[in-house]
Amino acid sequence: MSRPLPSVFDQALASAVRAPSPHNTQPWRFVAEHEAIEVWLDRERVLSVADPHGREARLACGAAAFNLQICLRTNGFATVVRLVPDPAEPDLVAVIRLDGNQKATAAERKLAEAVFRRHTNRRPLLDRQVPPVVRAALKSAALHEGGQLEYLDASGRYTPVASLVRQAESLQSADHAFRAEAAFWTHRDPDSPDGVAKIASGPPPQGSGVVSLRASHENEELPAREYEQEPLLGLLLTRDKGPHAEVRAGMAMQRVLLAATAEGLATSFLSQPFETPRTRESLDRLFAGAGQPHTLLRIGYGYPARLTARRPVHEVLTHRVPSR
Ligand SMILES: Cc1cc2nc3c(=O)[nH]c(=O)nc-3n(C[C@H](O)[C@H](O)[C@H](O)COP(=O)(O)O)c2cc1C
Incomplete structure (x- = not known):
């Protein structure tokens, strides 16, 4: 497998943070390793009144994991996604691991292109049926x-x-x-x-x-x-x-x-x-x-609304150096 360039992980993390989250709380953090990125739930950013069990926050982390995966795929990597029901680490929600090289499909490229355009549109919609x-x-x-x-x-x-x-x-x-x-x-x-x-x-x-x-x-x-x-x-x-x-x-x-x-x-x-x-x-x-x-x-169908900002990736990322 060709080595992932640091810029590929940077792109994938920039995609991850574009995920939607309740009230744009961004309840995630990421740990990057040599060939894997972990997605963790950030308890400090879970809405204590609306979402006391972190259910919506886990949906948001799942969305971030999907964005990570689709970006890595369009950069030519096959990926394995492990959703982690680990009682010892309940806040580790997913691990996305590179698994060789594989050309992305046209459908995957279309989804990846939509990551930076998707937004929540709270305006009135047109009275036009979805076919x-x-x-x-x-x-x-x-x-x-x-x-x-x-x-x-x-x-x-x-x-x-x-x-x-x-x-x-x-x-x-x-x-x-x-x-x-x-x-x-x-x-x-x-x-x-x-x-x-x-x-x-x-x-x-x-x-x-x-x-x-x-x-x-x-x-x-x-x-x-x-x-x-x-x-x-x-x-x-x-x-x-x-x-x-x-x-x-x-x-x-x-x-x-x-x-x-x-x-x-x-x-x-x-x-x-x-x-x-x-x-x-x-x-x-x-x-x-x-x-x-x-x-x-x-x-x-509606008229596009505005994109909202995100915290920069460096605020939500740590690197794990592999132990020898
Ligand atoms: C699980 C979940 C629940 C949400 N619930 C609402 C909601 O009830 N009303 C709303 O207007 N937006 C809701 N949102 C959208 C977020 O407010 C929005 O994703 C966030 O502000 C970031 O904006 P963006 O989606 O435009 O990137 C929800 C998002 C998620 C992931």
């Missing part, structure tokens, strides 16, 4: 990583899920601790290296749609706008549950988001029902038998 062939491509993206993307319109579960989103949003807006945590991480300056910048927020909604985006992600300085009435909602599930499944789900989520970006789609998240125990249990019950729900995506 069946594109919907199928996103479903295959999830399957490819061991996940499952269920579109809610076909399942008859749209109305109950939309109602859980509204219910959780209302519970969270009335909860002081939730509001304080969201306020800390949002409405940041555009160059803030973490948190959600005001420029990435959407305009306040005019009237009420079927689903509600987070009130904490609205920019009150913009004029109110009408949002689409019934966006396409995709729920990402895995067969299993627990920390390992959450990292796997994060990888599948990222492949779906990149495939969507490559297809010219806008995406955003509706995580409220996962963050309040009562709505989370209802969601689990609603999908009992189908799998473990992890995240809910709003998918459609």
Whole structure:
């Protein structure tokens, strides 16, 4: 195998930190070795109110692991990804190891190109349907990583899920601790290296749609706008549950988001029902038998929004020198 140049690892880590994370907390750190990169959960950056068990943070780490892998692949390396359910090291979530040389496929190159364009779009979407062939491509993206993307319109579960989103949003807006945590991480300056910048927020909604985006992600300085009435909602599930499944789900989520970006789609998240125990249990019950729900995506066509900043790679990276 040809040796990875230091610049290949630099590129892969620059890709990794472009992953999405709740409130742009970037709850990860990386350890680079000779031919491997480890992804660790950074407990200090887990949202203690919205995500006390680190579930969403593990999704984010899975997304970072996927970006690492796809970048190494497009640099001509085969990779082995080990998701680590190691009770002795519960915060080590994944190890991506180089495994010889292999030419990347056109599909992999398309996904890698989307890494630096993908962003969360909280603006209103156009009332334009996502064609069946594109919907199928996103479903295959999830399957490819061991996940499952269920579109809610076909399942008859749209109305109950939309109602859980509204219910959780209302519970969270009335909860002081939730509001304080969201306020800390949002409405940041555009160059803030973490948190959600005001420029990435959407305009306040005019009237009420079927689903509600987070009130904490609205920019009150913009004029109110009408949002689409019934966006396409995709729920990402895995067969299993627990920390390992959450990292796997994060990888599948990222492949779906990149495939969507490559297809010219806008995406955003509706995580409220996962963050309040009562709505989370209802969601689990609603999908009992189908799998473990992890995240809910709003998918459609829109006008591009702004990219948010990240902490520089050197702040999240350590090098391990092999012992002789
Ligand atoms: C697990 C997870 C849950 C998220 N939940 C929400 C959400 O409920 N509402 C929202 O507007 N954004 C949500 N986001 C998006 C993040 O706020 C976003 O990824 C982060 O601010 C970085 O911005 P970017 O995605 O544009 O790069 C979520 C992201 C992840 C990974």
